[in-house]
Amino acid sequence: MKFLKTATALCALPLLAACASNWDVDGAKMAANDGSAFQKELQSEYSRLAGLERDEGDWADAKLFVGKALAATTGDVEPQMVADRNIPADKVEELAAARNKLTMAYAMGGKVKAPNAAARAQAGYDCWMQEQEENFQPDDIEACKKYFMAGLNDMSGEKAKASDDIIVYFDFNSSMLTDESKGLLVKASMMGRGANAVMVTGHTDTKGNAAYNESLALTRAQAVSDFLKAHGIMGKSIRVGASGESMNAVTTGDEIEEARNRRVVVSFK
Template sequence: MNKFSLLGIMAAVGLLAGCASPTDEIRGMQPTGVSFTEALATEYRDFALFETDQMYDFGDGRYFAQKGLAAADGEVVLPESLENWDLPDSAIGDLSAGRTRLVQLLDANGRTTAPGLAAHAQARFDCWVEQQEENHQAAHIAACREEFLAALAELEIAMAPEEEEAVVVPIEPEEFRIFFEFDRYQLADSINGQEIIDQVLAEVQELGMPAISLIGHADRAGPGDYNFGLSLRRADAVRQALIDGGVPADRISVAGRGEEDPLVPTADDVPLQENRRVEILIQ
């Protein structure tokens, strides 16, 4: 990985100067800077020491300790770039979609609006990348991914604009469904995608930009982890189509259910079009 070239240089300089390693330094660091960089430094410290002390992964421990020290000095440290890691092709789509959403929130003042959540989301994303490259501890990969997605969802909620209190008569959400071809997620691969998108956009205009929830689903054919990512990609494709149609991004929430909660219950490994869907709730 490209990051280890940098680590090698830093390690050589540290040895020549008689300095402690980044892992040793971060144990007693005193973060400075704004709330976000302080929180991020703490997140990276915990991650680096976990990799060093519990997983005995000294290389990644040093690398993330260096990121933590940079954050502790008040520097802006970015989420990992995927091209610097040797990742399996099957994981790149989910990681790329996650990083895009994270960077959009960070660039939309997420670092100042909710610094703790933003720092946690970034560190958990980097954890997901690191574990996915190793690609041999499924439980660790899933834990980092789920913690990242949960933090991302909380960050989206925290950044949603506050609305004035008003007396509102509760209404039942209106629901639309888009169905997809087997193992596909682009809107062009859907059965009724553009037709439903047009209906949703018309409804949204009439209601004055209400909140929209997108929930992606997959059928039960294939591995559960893969189906979870596939369901998220389907929901993200619908989200982008709505944004392209003029719906503000902050009015849309996205979730994936994988092969859980099928519209039509089936046995495992059964492909069924009714279960390959994105549910669109307007409320």
């Protein structure tokens, strides 16, 4: 991670205790904030990003986002500059244009008119920048980008487009989330916060009894729902359902094991 300029600037801010609590996510989240609604929401958004990166073992980005959360308690914090990260050359123009759209929306009063959406947009943008610099998890890059776009659209008074579905897969006869699925669902939880409803639908392959598969599909969907709720999605916005073996992604005969059919589909409305 190449954050020397950013980290230095953040450590210079007053009330950050000389960056003594670089990775104190809970402290950043609970720090007193008498600022604007935008500042308070931005503190929450950056604290959440810090927690996600800490849980993934990305200490440099956890430190960065903790610093930005704390900085939000004393004043407005700007979205990161493209030059602050080593962005692939073919992505620089897209990210620079996105940042310009965000600052233009701010100039039009977006922080005051829609502080929650404005904070989501900025957090999504910085998340997008962070994932794009790493440039090895396309699903995570896309999730952060969509979170940014949803916030930007809400702030601008535009109707956000429905996000693409997110699909996680399961081992045979299992409802346990894999590490890969958890990583994807963490990013999905960001997207879901900007959605009106989150549809979670479980599926199985055709191996086994249809009634059993219906139950297994529901158990898988519930496992995904529980994970999303634990990562910030309001339970009242989640709709859990199951189709068992009746709506396969890949058409097979009966009693066939097929990994691509053992899935939960998360849709955003």
